[in-house]
Structures are given as C-alpha cells and as structure tokens.
Amino acid sequence: MRWLKPSLRGSIYGLLGHSVMPSQSAMESSMEDIREAMLGLLGDQGRNSYPHVTRRIRYAGDVQGLWYLRGDLMAVLAAMEGEAHAREKLQSVSRMFQGLLPSSLHSRPSPLVN
Template sequence: MRWLKPNLRNSLYGLLGNPVTPSDSVLETGTEDIRECMLQALGESGSRHFPQLTRRIRYANDIQALWYLRGDLMAALASMHGEVKAREKIASITAQFQGLLPGGMGSRPSPLVG
C-alpha cells in the first residue's frame, strides 16, 4: 500500500506552489501577445534605428527567447526615450510573462528599486 495516494500527493504539491505548466495554445497566444507588445514599444522609429533587434523579436522561437531580449529592448528604449520611460515599458512587458515561463525563470525583486 502506498503511503500517499497520487491525488493527495498532487494536491499537496499544488498547495506548496508547484506551478502548473500552461497549455500549448495559452503559451502560443501569450508569446504572440508579448511579441506584439515588444514591437509596439519599439515603435516605427525604433524599428528603423534598431533593425537587428526588431528581427530578433519578430523571429524569436519561444517565450524564453523573448524573455532574454528584454535587456536589449531596454537598452534601445532607454536610448530613444530615457531610462525612466524604458523601465516603465519593460515593467509592463515583464508582467505579461507571468505564468508562461518555466520554473526558475522570472524576475527577482531588485534591491535598487524601492
């Protein structure tokens, strides 16, 4: 006889915060929404000034690739609009990644922001 039945074990893991992986359709929709937001944040003039970044965002394979492109997008936005506006735009984009990234990936609270 098993000590913990599978359903009980799964519910315990759920209570402990074991994240549920999103379905493929949710992941694909979220990825495309984030991609569009990143391209909109860059804008038309940003696309002309940063064509490589635009291509990298447009052709990113998955959600992780878009996650790692946030730093490059931040640099581009900061050079166009200043760091304060760039941080605001990146923060709104980062919030959209909630629940779509694998465990262990995500932004940590910064000691510099407070």
C-alpha cells in the same frame, strides 16, 4: 512510449516551479501577444533605427527567447527615450510573462530599490 511524454514533461515543468503547464495554444497565443507588445514599444522609429532588434523579437522561437530579449529592448528604449521611461514601459511587458516561465527566470526585486 507516447503515454510517458506528457507526464514526464509535466513533472519536469513542475520541478521548474510551475504547478500546471499552460496548453500549447495558450502558450503560443501569449507569446504572440508578448511579441506584439515588444514591437509596439519599439514603434516605427525603433523598428527603423534598430532592425536587428526588431528581427530578433519577430523571429524569437520561444517565450524564453523573448524574455532574454527584454535587455535588448531596454537598451533601445533607453537610447530613444531615457532609462527611467524605458524601465516603466518594460514593466508592462515583463508582467505578460507571468505563468509562462520557470520561477528561476522571473525578475526579482532589487535590494537597491526603495
């Protein structure tokens, strides 16, 4: 039954919008890079003032978990620096998720933005 797992996993991954599944080591490396970038955006002030967000980012178990934590990170950055500045900073982190998530989880352009 071991021979069935990779092809089944690859098929499901393909249905979710990916043509090639990233290797486990590439996924882990990317995940750590994203985690460090998110913690870097918080800075010392954010890590000290919002330890619950820091903890959630540090111990997120997968890339999808980090993706969903962008909202918490946005709220913290907006509280510290303003929404416009927070949105600019968060764009760099959002780009790091390219190729790691199903297409249904990617940000879509808003019809409200010109």
